[in-house]
Amino acid sequence: MIIVQDVVKAYDEITPALDHVSLQINDRDFVFLVGSSGAGKTTLIRLINKDEEPTSGSIFVDGVNITRLKRGEVPSLRRKIGVIFQDFKLLPHATVSENVEFALRVVGEHDGRGHQRVEEAIETVGLSAQARRRPYQLSGGEQQRVAIARCLVTDPPIVIADEPTGNLDPDTGWETMNLLVRINAMGTTVLIATHNRELVNTMRRRVISLEDGKVVRDEVGGGYSG
Amino acid sequence: MARFRTIRYIIGAAFGSMWRNLLTTFTAIITIAIMLIVFSTFLAVNDTLDHMIDALGRRTNLVAYVQDAAPPSEITALVQSVSARADVAEIVFVSREQAADDFRNTLSDLAEILDVIETNPFPASIEVRMADPEGLLPLADELRLQPALIDQVLVRADVVGRLLRVSNLARIGGGILIISLGAVTLFVIFNTIRLAVYSRREEIEIMRLIGATDWFVRGPFVVEGAVIGFIGAGLSAIAVVAGYARVGPTLESLVSFLPIQTQTGFVTNLALFTMLMGVLIGSVGSYFSVRRYLEN
């Protein structure tokens, strides 16, 4: 469960990126976070992953106030949350397999079944043929799918996807969304930031709308009218 | 098992990234090697100078010629009182017969003269070597106050004075140079490592964002730093040992008037010390360079 309580994030003094945001995401929820470019979606995700600190307010993940976490406790928070970053954040020199494998090593789960899990994750996103390539040898969409595979391989209880369909053609975009729906059905909490109006509207899930850093709407079964 | 796998991964990752960043690795190794060569050459030169100064100090630096008429018991008493002084390292009484023998042995070409003149022209003497050259002139003055026993006092004041200046200068200057050169060496090596880590800050950032612990991110860098330090220092050690083997004998023959021996022991120790330092500087440097990107 993620609870965001009256959070303000001001990178500078002009206008805050997040302006008194409060929301709650329960276990097994499937939530869209929508809003136009610059609305503050990525900022919120970075706060939840403790990549940035809120200017004020608190954030709880599974009952733990993460703004109070000590340095040494941050890795365990991040292992609980699989983030598919908007800019992928793939290790540039590592192959597709190595990138996915690395995530397993990080969480200390690269045991006897490690290679099989890596292969399965890569197969799930349909990149088996490209497993030995490096990020610069992949298209944007393929890189995005590596990021998804890397997130899935450790099977985290919470998955946050920042614009996971942004670089994908409609078909692949749909497949990706399908994948996220499936892992949600298996019990994973899923939060998806996107501007993909069509997808959001047809899914009929919970939608949180951000506008200039404020939550302007939070509807179950809602649509995207931004 | 998992831990073993992780350690294996860390070592593998270290070598992998060294291989991938071959140019950086190479630059770092060469930089470390050159800096350590300069530093250890300086240490070796400093050590040799110290030995030369010691050797100079080991030579007799005061000779007092004994009056032929002086009673032996009083001379013995004098020798005992002088040898009791703390600043005297060694005192030798050379009898007239010994003096003649020494002359025969060292200047054999002229030995015939002794046979010609039949009587022994050499006075007995007291030869003193100072532990602390500062006490040399006062001792000479004291001896001169006993004209009944001592005929003449010869002091190698010129040598001693210079020796004192050189040795003090060498000690102070050497100390300052060692510290500052050491600091420069550390600075250059740390900077080299810092640049290498800087070029991979994005990688570090990604590892952190997906939940890697500090030591998981840092491990490969520290291993890499240690290996690079080891290779760089190893090259330096080889260069210094080989260089000393070539230069040492030449130096010895150049200053053959001094009883210095080539200090292979020192250079071997220096080589080992350098290697240890290389590993230490490399790993500690990496540790702190990575820390910058782990904190924030």
Ligand SMILES: Nc1ncnc2c1ncn2[C@@H]1O[C@H](COP(=O)(O)OP(=O)(O)OP(=O)(O)O)[C@@H](O)[C@H]1O
């Ligand atoms: N590191 C930063 N420093 C200063 N300002 C920032 C920083 N990151 C984001 N911002 C600003 O904060 C605001 C929100 O940015 P954010 O990246 O959260 O938007 P977003 O909703 O993710 O947009 P997009 O849909 O384009 O990804 C923007 O005005 C942006 O310029």
Ligand SMILES: [Mg+2]
């Ligand atoms: Mg964004």
